[in-house]
Amino acid sequence: MSTPLGDFIRAKRDSIQPESFGLPARDRRRSPGLRRSDLATRAGISVEYLTRIEQGRDRNPSSAILIALADALSLDPTERNHLRYLAKITGGECARRQPPAPPNRHVRATVRETLRLLEPGIAFVTNRLGDVLAYTSGFELVMRGTGLLDTGTPNLTRYVFTDPRARTLFPDWDQVADERAFDLWLGPSVETSEWFTAELAPVAGQEFTRRLNRHLPPPRVPLRLHHPGGEELRWRRETLELPSSDAQELVVLLPADEATTQAVERLRRRSRGVLRAIG
Template identity: 75%
Template structure:
């Protein structure tokens, strides 16, 4: 049985072409990407040891080996951070190991900060996608999309299970990769049970495939097709609330047309009140 660490290394090896690393093309290969022997040589380890890591038979590679594999695969800083994280959870801190569920309460100081952002577009969320608090402008932006229809709105569930999400997010594939990736960063007893019992059965292979690919998202410009008509382009600034395992996400119009469209969406019903899910 594989491990998150082994799956990630194998996925990155399969997606790396020899010519990208300056290696000669040796003709037809049984599988796409980089040969296991080429990666082992570049990392300074044996093919047998690399095979054990990829197949999950070695769950505790040393820091030196992990760094050597990162160097050999030319991983980006974000991919290196993910590799280190997967090494940690593969070595014993698996997806059910943390005793506390992700907190759903938003601290008063965070709520006050969110209030100061009115009438801007902002929300507080956690790694499994719960929308815990939002500004009135965020409500206006998502009105009619179905995202906030639930008493406990969850962005991950919405992306993978609501057909409206595929038209709302112009780059749905990228957003789906983001939500799947973030599930790796929020493991706990509660979130793992939610994933296995509630999300995975209804999300199906789209989610499972993206989880196993371990694609580190770029999180670029967010393009939305609002049900009322306008096409929106938004920039995102994410503030990590590390102590709370939450994030404060601010959405900024990327152009004047979006700013005008957001203004028209916001004013008809904006009442200046925060919405909090507890």
């Protein structure tokens, strides 16, 4: 039975061109990527042991092994953090867990006050499932008419995969979809991620399910939006993790260019909004 850790290592290995590590190019008739024997040699472990990890027969590799694999795969800091996270949840998969349940949707008063201080900026509170829990009037202004905020419990992940309007709003839809699927690995907990995935998969279809086993952190690039009012917006994103007990994060969207700044000013002149917190 495969595990999140084994799936990630195998997916990362398959994504590496051997020549990038100074190894001979592979025969085109073979599967792409780095051979298991090559990775085992680079990590200083046996092929048999690497096979057990990838196939889920060894669920508790030591920290030294994880570091060796991270070095052998030339993982960047984000990927190394993800590797440690997957090792943690893989090692605990055999333990008894509480039944999956929705995450806490309460936003603390101090966080709501922080949003008020960010007015009239574009900011919102979310979690790794994509729940939009609270937001500034600037965020409401930018998202008005997109369909994201039409429900009482808006969720960005569900919107991306089930609302046809998302493909118009996000010109780089594939990039956004990769980000949303990947974030499910990061919480707010294994149980709630499983609960959300089970709920969403039947309605989201193959575009969602085929991304669940990809396990490779997508690159973080500027976010592009095509506003229903005809404005083209480009954003830099700053994400601030809230305490782990909240399992939430504060996301601030900053204009990536002068054209976006001017476009937002035009939107503000045509419309006004207020801060809302969604319970």
